[in-house]
Amino acid sequence: MGKKAIFLDLDGTLLTDQKEITEENRRAISDAIAEGHSVIIATGRPLSSAVIQAEALGLTGAGCYLIAFNGGILYDMGERKVLFKKTIRLFDVAAVFDEANRRGIHIQTYEGDHVLVEKRCDDADVRIYCSLIKIGYQTIDSVREMEEEPVKMLAIDRKNHEKVKEFRDWIAENFRGTLDSYFSSGQFVEIVPAGMDKGSALRRMAEQIGVPVSDTIAVGDEANDLLMIRAAGMGAAMANATDKVRAAAGYITKCDNNHSGVAEVIRRFMIG
Numbered sequence: 001m002g003k004k005a006i007f008l009d010l011d012g013t014l015l016t017d018q019k020e021i022t023e024e025n026r027r028a029i030s031d032a033i034a035e036g037h038s039v040i041i042a043t044g045r046p047l048s049s050a051v052i053q054a055e056a057l058g059l060t061g062a063g064c065y066l067i068a069f070n071g072g073i074l075y076d077m078g079e080r081k082v083l084f085k086k087t088i089r090l091f092d093v094a095a096v097f098d099e100a101n102r103r104g105i106h107i108q109t110y111e112g113d114h115v116l117v118e119k120r121c122d123d124a125d126v127r128i129y130c131s132l133i134k135i136g137y138q139t140i141d142s143v144r145e146m147e148e149e150p151v152k153m154l155a156i157d158r159k160n161h162e163k164v165k166e167f168r169d170w171i172a173e174n175f176r177g178t179l180d181s182y183f184s185s186g187q188f189v190e191i192v193p194a195g196m197d198k199g200s201a202l203r204r205m206a207e208q209i210g211v212p213v214s215d216t217i218a219v220g221d222e223a224n225d226l227l228m229i230r231a232a233g234m235g236a237a238m239a240n241a242t243d244k245v246r247a248a249a250g251y252i253t254k255c256d257n258n259h260s261g262v263a264e265v266i267r268r269f270m271i272g
Contacts, residue, residue: 004216006216007041007205007219009221010045017258038209039057039059046135047068047075067202071201073085073151086196087151090149092175092179093149101118108156111146115129116143154191177194180193198225217233236252237251240256240261
């Protein structure tokens with residue numbers, strides 16, 4: 001069997017609902033690497049959080065890579081260097097924050113290895129989010145004080161899906177060709193540079209590591225995984241995936257994220 005590459009979403013896919021990695025998933029990943037395949041984390045999470053998960057899996061040597069910010073950053077774990085980065089213009093960041101503030105929606109961005117929020121959003125949403133992905137946050141009076149362009153913004157509403165959906169629609173109408181936005185859960189709207197998604201990141205990474213796209217596998221569960229699943233040679237949806245993701249997939253796991261669905265895909269399509 002030739003070299004293959006598997007692209008794994010984290011939340012709802014590789015990780016359980018308790019944000020843990022099952023032992024069966026660990027063994028399957030280790031077996032795939034031992035046979036010369038590539039295992040690549042592909043997440044909407046910031047780079048610092050993605051690195052923590054890669055380290056927990058032992059994906060730290062030569063040939064280990066990850067995709068962070070839904071494709072905004074490609075990172076070489078072995079070399080510890082950024083291979084690709086696409087950012088958002090600061091005046092677009094300010095405009096999106098202004099509208100989120102007007103609508104009373106939690107909005108955050110990223111700087112260095114931490115989340116960045118204005119004082120209005122120093123709230124339970126950012127604290128819960130940071131506790132789950134294991135990074136810190138800082139407050140700032142206004143994003144207009146930022147000097148470095150960020151890779152992503154994130155809008156959160158844990159109670160009113162329709163509210164963030166309307167905000168997403170506003171972004172689509174006002175930033176066409178500049179920003180893309182999509183749900184990574186019913187609560188989270190990812191806001192990224194236009195064209196930055198896990199599907200384009202899969203193709204870019206496959207070229208980087210010398211694996212034909214036809215020999216790639218992608219596994220996910222949410223809307224921000226759709227383009228990755230469609231782009232891959234084999235797109236797999238978790239048993240717990242949304243209906244749209246399941247409909248787009250060539251394979252649907254029998255086991256969900258709490259019962260090692262990733263290991264099921266690896267053993268069926270990579271090392272069976």
